[in-house]
Amino acid sequence: MRVRLAILAAVAGQLTALPLSAQQNCPTIEFEHGEDVTTVGGTVKPEDEACYRLEAEAGESFTLNVIQGDNIVFSVAGVADARDRLTFTAESKSYKIVVGQLMRGVDAEAFKVAIVRSVAAAAKEPSHETVAIPGSVPPEMRQKIATDVAEMLKRCRSDWPLYASFHDCQCLAGKFVEARLRDPGQPGEEIGFEIRKECVNPQGIITYMYDYCFKDVSRMNLLQKMKGATERQWASYCKCFAATVAKTYASAPDPSYSYIETIGGDAFAACPRSP
Known part of the structure; x- marks a missing residue:
């Protein structure tokens, strides 16, 4: 070594x-x-x-x-x-x-x-704008909501980067506030579960999946050797792959690895490859 x-x-x-x-x-x-x-x-x-x-x-x-x-x-x-x-x-x-x-x-x-x-510029830094909380909310409750939202945003952006690419965390923070105002006593974990499929970010999915596709060197080399695909043809294929995953996910979002693997496999088979 x-x-x-x-x-x-x-x-x-x-x-x-x-x-x-x-x-x-x-x-x-x-x-x-x-x-x-x-x-x-x-x-x-x-x-x-x-x-x-x-x-x-x-x-x-x-x-x-x-x-x-x-x-x-x-x-x-x-x-x-x-x-x-x-x-x-x-x-x-x-x-x-x-x-x-x-x-x-x-x-x-x-x-x-x-x-x-990259098919798109790398994702911008997450927005850190304050999530709007109605002024009519009592100060103590207002502080509790702000604290819960901050924790929710932290978990969204850091605990599972894949989720933060497929969903807009700032948008989800707004959904979280709405749910909290409807039921102040509802646990934050329950709210998170209820809103987990909302605020899909198609462009974030395309960027993530395009990079994932092109970084799969073993698959790229396999196509080059077996199909004679050039790197330009491979890039075109990866664009199709990423867009197909984004379209499928947006129509029926489910933030789980098994689901994303399934629709990724379907997209891999659906996109045209070099003859």
Whole structure:
């Protein structure tokens, strides 16, 4: 294990230590109009690296995956070193990507790296606006409701991230207040159970399921090998997959893993794949 870590550390240093002149000549990665997937490729000699510059908008999500080159890894400056696959959310406007060999061989090696830009910008930070409580509510009850809502929002956003992607937590907080006002004595757990299927967030579902689909490297590789699918065709398939899951879930929401797995399997079979 120590030897492996030492190798990765050495490779990371090699991949991020490009001369200044080389850094300035890194070509910019281009996405065709209307496309959210592209590839870069070429060959790298054992002692050389290939570098690229990725332009981004804050909040965009990117997945990079080595799809050719058994001995190829890449580093994203300031994000991660010596990887063959990586997903990250942009916080800067530009990133340097350096590609090289993991174990220095004798010959140059061909490589190809797929870069996928999320189908939608990463989810915005959760809204922290105060949930409206009617002014006619007595101060003590008002404070109790505010405390219960704060706890409900905390659990919605942190206890089960999948749920927070499929449902709008801020919307649910409003539903919680309405239920509490109807029956001040009803336990919060009961209210949560009653409203759990409300406030579906279709765009959140699409973003989550698209990223899930494209990160499923084993399935992607299977389609490439068995069906000859390109990364662009795979991205198109994942768009269909995510939209189908969102449509089905919105029509009959049920926040359970087993249900989501079922409709996900149906969507996987329903969306057209490359012949």
